[in-house]
Structures are given as structure tokens and as C-alpha cells.
Amino acid sequence: MEASHVRGELDEILLTEEQIQTRVAELAAELGTVYAGRTPVLVGVLNGAATFTVDLARAYADQVELTWMAIRSYRTHNPASGSVRLLKDLDVDITGRDVVIVDGVVDTGLTMNWLIANLAQRSPASIAVCALLRKPETPRFEGTTTYFGFDVGPGNIVGYGLDHQGRYRNLRCAATLAPRTYAVK
Template sequence: MEFSDVEGDLNEILLTQEQIHDKIDELAREIERDYAGERILLVGVLRGAVMVMADLARALKVDIEMDWMAVSSYGTGTQSSGVVRILKDLDSDLTGRRVLIVEDIIDSGLTLSWLRGNLASRGAASVDICALLRKPEAVKVDVEVKYLGFDIPNKFVVGYGLDYAERYRNLRGVAVLAPHVYE
């Protein structure tokens, strides 16, 4: 979906598809250098990270494995409950593995911090994080992100996997959603 398909729902375009793909290619080169000669397991966090994971996997010029996990800390509301629940666990054994969590966006960092600790406790040799987006103003827990795409303003964004009410995930870039859509 193009920005023009939903332009009445958007306030501001933050990142185009080209900017995102250029950054993912840059991150892929860094990952290849850092993991040279090693097989890494990419762990995508459902559902938002689907686009990032797919494009990163295609950009990498090394053999990888992929797995998926779904976690929630929101329950039925819009504020984090502080309790993380695993909705879909990994199929892979992490013992001795080099794990790279692939995430779409870091808001508070609470869930991602929990997830990193959980995966490390399963015997992974290392657990690093690759995130396309981070909202520095929203971060409540400092989470070390080894590979970061872009810092963005603390605004409600959609596109490239990010949604509002399961809409806008297939928007090719990232944009600020207009308040009239969600208020």
C-alpha cells in the first residue's frame, strides 16, 4: 500500500520504502561482519517485525535460520500491564546459539528487555537486538540495541509492519497516524 492510498489518515511521512531498504542493507552488512563464519538464528517478534525480518533475511548474504515468537504485555488495554505473556513460543532450541532478536520498534523497552533475558536464560551463547525504529523519548528501560535503524519522535506511527487496529501494516513506509483515526 502506498502513502497516497491512505493520505487522509496520515499526518506526516517519516520514512520512505527506499530509506528503510537502504538502512536494512546497511544493517545487514554490519551483521555479516559481526557474525562472520557463524550461523545466526534470527528471532522475529510477531506481528510487527514481519516486514523487517523478511527484508533483513533477504538482505543478508550469509546462511541464517529464522524462528518467530509472539509476546504480549498489553492484555486488552492500550497500556502495558507489566506482565509479559508468551503467546507463541519458539520452535528452536537456543542452547549454544547466537540469537539476534529482530524487532520493528522499541517504545518503552519493557517487553524487549524481558524477552532478551528470557532467551538468554535458555542457554543462548549470545542474544543481541536489531530494531528498525526506536522512540528515545518513550524508553523506560535501557535496552542495548546492537543494530538500530532510526530514532523517531514519540508519535503514533504505522506502516512497514506497524499497525493500528490491524490496519496499515502493509504501508510501504512509516508515517504518523492522524489523531482523528484513533481518537
């Protein structure tokens, strides 16, 4: 879907489709250098990272294995606290494997910290994080290599797999949703 189809619902286009695809190719090349001669396992975080994960895998110049996890975060008033519930677990054994957790956006770190801890218990050779977007409040993940596509500001970001109430995932760009779009329902 083009941004022009929902222009009145968007506040600002942050990244065009071309900017995203260029950066995805750069990230794939960087990962390809790091994992040369090995087959990393890309763990896509459903549903928001599906588009990014598939595009990253397609841009990767060598063999890569894809698998998926789905989780739901429940935050409290303190953004750094809350709980995470596993909805779908991995379909592959990652023991002794290089694992790259692929997510669309990392903000508070609650979900990512949970994923790193959960996957570390399965004895992988290594764990890295690759996210297309990083918000300003994103913490550092001690001992975990991170790859980020773009730093973005606050706001409800939609497009390129990211949604608001199940909508806008098929938007080709990344944009902030206009507050008036979600303020009144």
C-alpha cells in the same frame, strides 16, 4: 499499499520505502560482519516485525536461521511496568547459538527486556537486539548489543509491518497516524 491510498489518515511520513530498504541493507551488512562464519538465529517478534525480519534476512549475505515469537504486553499507567504474555514460542533450540531479537519498534523496553530475560534462560551463545525504530524513551539494555535503524519521535507509528488495530501493516513507508484517525471510533 502506497501512502497516497491513506493520505488523509496519516499525519507525517517518517521514512520512505527507499530509506527503509537502504538502512535494512546496512544493518544486514553490519550483522554479517559481526557474525561472519556463524549462522545467527533471527527471532522475529510477531506481528510487527515480520516485514522487517524477512527483509533483513533477505539482505543478509550468508546463512541465517529464522524463527518467531509472539507476545502481548499489558502496560499500566507507568510505561515501564506491566506484564507480558507469551503467545507463540520458538520452534528451534537456541542453546549455544547467536540470537538476534528483531523487532519493528522499541519504545518503553518492557517487551524487549522480557524477551532478553526469557531467551537468556535458554543458554544462547549471545543475544543482540536489532530494531528498525527506536523511540526517545527507549532504555539501554545492559549487557546486550543493540542495532537500531532509525530514531523516531513519539506518535502512533504505522507501516512497514507496524499496525493500528490490524491496519496499515502493508504500508510501504513508515508514518505517524493522524490522531483524528484513532481518536474517534
